[in-house]
Amino acid sequence: MKAVLEFLGSGTSTGVPVPGCRCRVCRSPDPRDRRLRSSVLISLGKRRLVVDTGPEFRIQCLRAGVERVDAVLVTHHHADHLYGLDDIRAYSFFKRRTIPVWAAPATLREIRRHFAYIWRSSQIGGGLPDIELRPVEGGFKAIGIDIVPIPIKHGELDILGYRLGNLAYMTDISRLPPASLPLLENLDAMVVSCVRCHSHPTHLSLIEVKRLHRLLRPRRTLLTHLAHRFSHRELLMELARFDIFPAYDGLRINLDGV
Numbered sequence: 001m002k003a004v005l006e007f008l009g010s011g012t013s014t015g016v017p018v019p020g021c022r023c024r025v026c027r028s029p030d031p032r033d034r035r036l037r038s039s040v041l042i043s044l045g046k047r048r049l050v051v052d053t054g055p056e057f058r059i060q061c062l063r064a065g066v067e068r069v070d071a072v073l074v075t076h077h078h079a080d081h082l083y084g085l086d087d088i089r090a091y092s093f094f095k096r097r098t099i100p101v102w103a104a105p106a107t108l109r110e111i112r113r114h115f116a117y118i119w120r121s122s123q124i125g126g127g128l129p130d131i132e133l134r135p136v137e138g139g140f141k142a143i144g145i146d147i148v149p150i151p152i153k154h155g156e157l158d159i160l161g162y163r164l165g166n167l168a169y170m171t172d173i174s175r176l177p178p179a180s181l182p183l184l185e186n187l188d189a190m191v192v193s194c195v196r197c198h199s200h201p202t203h204l205s206l207i208e209v210k211r212l213h214r215l216l217r218p219r220r221t222l223l224t225h226l227a228h229r230f231s232h233r234e235l236l237m238e239l240a241r242f243d244i245f246p247a248y249d250g251l252r253i254n255l256d257g258v
């Protein structure tokens, strides 16, 4: 049974088009230049896992025809990755199940703070997501896939990427700590965030992506969290010869070794 990776969103924190912007990418007729906030869906058989639940989570699920969610992984607590979490209740309520939400302990603390109402006894019923917070403190298994947390730097923040089989999903990465290198051998696909060409305080630049790709040698690298400076078509033409590709919303990839 092969796992499938689907990009629910590939955009930076503002999404693309950026509201109010009239630049050529924001006005581009190419649907691949329309990017919702970064998130991916992993399917294995009937089971579904999502990494991050940004503000457009509900729209993304409708667009991708997601009929169930069996697990959620959270990379960190920023709004563009988390604030759609409440919409998971459609899956917990109608399917009558508790959905595990995995994240680093520090991120779980933020989830408890941002979504404090979920655990208030005064508010009950179908209006609440039925989730179970699970601290990531080492490798674990979800929807039948072995998952390894990858500590990464997001500016000053310590956050998590995840290795699922031979896929590494590392959004909002500005630096890979040397201790994480051995966790990333023999990758079929590596997904990293890249907001723009030149250096950025909290994400990899395009030059840094190329360097990381040469260092880790995954079969292919996919870029997500893309901003409106990047035209999909131009980026594709520029990078394909390096086995680096821009992701786009709706892109599906068969994964080897998951």
Ligand SMILES: [Zn+2]
Binding pocket: 012, 013, 078, 080, 081, 172, 225
């Ligand atoms: Zn982000």
Ligand SMILES: [Zn+2]
Binding pocket: 017, 018, 021, 022, 023, 024, 025, 026, 228
């Ligand atoms: Zn723009």
Ligand SMILES: [Zn+2]
Binding pocket: 076, 078, 154, 172
């Ligand atoms: Zn972030």
